[in-house]
Amino acid sequence: MHQRELNDLALMTLIRKVDSHKGSHGSVAVIGGNVGMLGAALLCGRAALAAGTGKVWIDALDDRLAVDPFAPELMIRSADTDLHEASALAVGMGMGQDPLAHAALERIFTYSNKPSVFDADALNMIAVNDEFRLKIASRELKAILTPHPAEAGRLLGCSAEEVQKDRLDAAKQIAVQYNSITLLKGHHTVIMHPNGGYLINRTGGPELAVAGQGDILSGVISALLAQGFSAFDAASWAAHIHGLAGNLYTKKMNGSIGLTASMTVALVSQMLNQLLVDKSKQVLSKRILH
Numbered sequence: 001m002h003q004r005e006l007n008d009l010a011l012m013t014l015i016r017k018v019d020s021h022k023g024s025h026g027s028v029a030v031i032g033g034n035v036g037m038l039g040a041a042l043l044c045g046r047a048a049l050a051a052g053t054g055k056v057w058i059d060a061l062d063d064r065l066a067v068d069p070f071a072p073e074l075m076i077r078s079a080d081t082d083l084h085e086a087s088a089l090a091v092g093m094g095m096g097q098d099p100l101a102h103a104a105l106e107r108i109f110t111y112s113n114k115p116s117v118f119d120a121d122a123l124n125m126i127a128v129n130d131e132f133r134l135k136i137a138s139r140e141l142k143a144i145l146t147p148h149p150a151e152a153g154r155l156l157g158c159s160a161e162e163v164q165k166d167r168l169d170a171a172k173q174i175a176v177q178y179n180s181i182t183l184l185k186g187h188h189t190v191i192m193h194p195n196g197g198y199l200i201n202r203t204g205g206p207e208l209a210v211a212g213q214g215d216i217l218s219g220v221i222s223a224l225l226a227q228g229f230s231a232f233d234a235a236s237w238a239a240h241i242h243g244l245a246g247n248l249y250t251k252k253m254n255g256s257i258g259l260t261a262s263m264t265v266a267l268v269s270q271m272l273n274q275l276l277v278d279k280s281k282q283v284l285s286k287r288i289l290h
Contacts, residue, residue, distance in 0.1 A: 001172060001196040006240060008279055010233040014052060015276055022054035026087035026226025030219070031079055031108060032120070033060035034101055037094030040120070040215045043261050044093045045074045047219025050269040051241070053226045057086065061100050070262075079104045088115040088225035092122025093215045101125065105132065112139040115225035115234075118180075119146045119218045126178075127154040137179040142194070144221060144231050145174060146183045146214065168198065181231040183221075183239060185214065191235045199236045203243025207250045212261025217242045220268055244271040 017024070028048040033041030038060055045056045049071065056074050063078045079100075083089065091108050095101045105125055108116070109132070118126065118136070123145060126132040136143055149160040149167075155174050156163070163170040167184055171192035175182040184190040189201040220242055224234035245267035249259045 001168070001198055004193075004197045004199050004232075004236075006199070006236055007233045010229050011237060011275065011279055013228060014272070015280065025052055025054035026223075026228070027055040027057070027085065028053045028088050028090060028219075028222045028226050029057045029059050029081075029083050029086035030090045030093060030222070031059045031083075031104060032091065032093035032095040032122075033058060033062055034094055034096035034098065035062045037096060038062050038065060040094030040212065042068050042071065042074065043212050043215040043265075044090050044219040044222070046071045046262075046265045047216040047268055048090065048223040048226070049073060049219075050265045051220040051223035051238075051272060053087075053223040057081070059083070061095065061104060080107070083108075083111050083114065086114065086226075088222045089117070090218050090222035091116060091118045092120040093218060095121040095125075097121050097125055109135040109139075113141055115141055115231065117144040117146060117218050117221045117225065117235075119214060120151075123147050123151045124154060127151070133178065137177070139179070142231050143178075143180045144183060144225075144235050145178060145180045146185065146218060146221070146235075147174070148185045148214065152184055168192075171198065172196065181235050183217075183235045185217075189239045189243075191232065191239060193232050197232070199232075201236070201239040201243055203240050204246040205243075205250060205256060207256035207259045208242070208246040208264075210260060213242070213264065216261050216264050216268065241268060241272055241275065244275070 030044045058076045059079045061079045068074045149163045152163045153160045171184040171190040175192040175194045182192045191199045220238040
């Protein structure tokens with residue numbers, strides 16, 4: 001294994017041209033949101049917008065909600081909608097594991113050339129289905145898998161405690177077995193490539209240990225994928241940005257209690273813009289020195 005660093009060149013591609021339009025920044029389809037869990041898909045979609053993608057669809061398994069009143073920009077449609085127009089897919093947020101969810105996930109595998117992030121119940125269904133395991137490993141484009149320790153344990157057939165004993169090795173095993181970029185959540189999130197390249201994210205803290213933050217992270221990942229990032233760069237920068245959003249909250253509030261996933265959306269946008277300003281200044285400074 002070999003440790004990698006954040007790719008600043010990838011981040012700089014997010015700087016917008018004056019003549020850009022919504023089609024210039026890609027589009028995301030979020031597939032999930034079963035009965036009683038639509039909020040997870042909506043949070044993911046809101047985060048994707050906050051991280052700069054031009055358009056977001058919510059392909060909801062429970063499509064009774066016509067509009068998200070807090071983010072009317074999100075376009076809600078049924079989960080069986082054609083996905084060819086989407087630049088990237090976010091799969092599994094509030095998806096459930098019923099027959100409807102199973103059928104939706106099976107259909108997603110026909111879009112193996114779409115940059116995609118799989119989270120939550122999508123991971124749980126993949127873990128127990130040999131056909132799904134094979135399909136995720138043989139995708140045309142490597143997927144991003146974002147398990148927390150318990151989900152990682154299911155993917156590996158072991159306990160969460162065993163995963164936590166050697167997080168780097170667990171991430172490597174998942175990455176190799178599933179031929180996917182693996183983002184193992186937790187204190188010092190690990191991002192692992194099947195070739196052994198890895199990055200350990202050191203931003204963020206306990207303020208992010210609340211429901212819905214995984215949906216926010218997946219939204220940021222999908223937005224970066226839609227804007228042209230490689231899978232490894234998208235996972236790495238998303239973890240970094242999401243963590244910085246948490247750090248900003250803790251600094252503002254003098255403590256880590258009370259951050260909700262909904263509140264994190266605006267912080268993601270703030271930190272992403274601040275990163276671009278800071279990196280641009282660094283580039284300009286280097287040019288002046290040389």
